[in-house]
Amino acid sequence: MTTTISWPARLPLPTFEGTSLEQQDSCLRTEMEAGPARQRRRFTQAPTRMPVRWRFRDVDFATFEAWFKLKVGSGANWFSIALLGGIGLATHEARFLGQGGVPYKAVPNRGGVWIVTSVLEIRERPMLDDGALEILLVEDVPALFSNIAALHSTLHVDLTDSIRW
Numbered sequence: 001m002t003t004t005i006s007w008p009a010r011l012p013l014p015t016f017e018g019t020s021l022e023q024q025d026s027c028l029r030t031e032m033e034a035g036p037a038r039q040r041r042r043f044t045q046a047p048t049r050m051p052v053r054w055r056f057r058d059v060d061f062a063t064f065e066a067w068f069k070l071k072v073g074s075g076a077n078w079f080s081i082a083l084l085g086g087i088g089l090a091t092h093e094a095r096f097l098g099q100g101g102v103p104y105k106a107v108p109n110r111g112g113v114w115i116v117t118s119v120l121e122i123r124e125r126p127m128l129d130d131g132a133l134e135i136l137l138v139e140d141v142p143a144l145f146s147n148i149a150a151l152h153s154t155l156h157v158d159l160t161d162s163i164r165w
Helices: 058-070 130-138 141-162
Strands: 027-030 038-041 048-057 079-085 088-096 104-109 113-122
Touching: 048 058, 058 113, 079 113
Parallel strands: none
Antiparallel strands: 027 038, 048 113, 079 088, 088 113, 104 113
């Protein structure tokens, strides 16, 4: 990652409800006059759009507004944030894309709670590498995880108890 701006640690991460991943198409499709259409990859990195939703208390919303304007240039700059993906919670490089011409929408609720929604553009989502994919494609995954748990227990419980320092 090349960004030096981070999501403020004191602010909550986006909630799971309302979150989805929308992978942008990186292929170009050409319909042919006869025969099957041709399709080719235009580029190797395709950004992902991620609608997000936060629940902020008053002080958190005030912090968010100031951070948004002063640190990420009103949403123009990339920043790092932990987001949910296929490999779990991982750090992503994102920027505000917004929707409908606004970078985010903030709605006040009772009890000093603000519901903030936006769309983030994710530069490149962390995912399994080629080696991990090959293992998952050929192995019995439940048995593999069961064996890993058994090995962990053997190394960290059984052997630790038998060794006297």
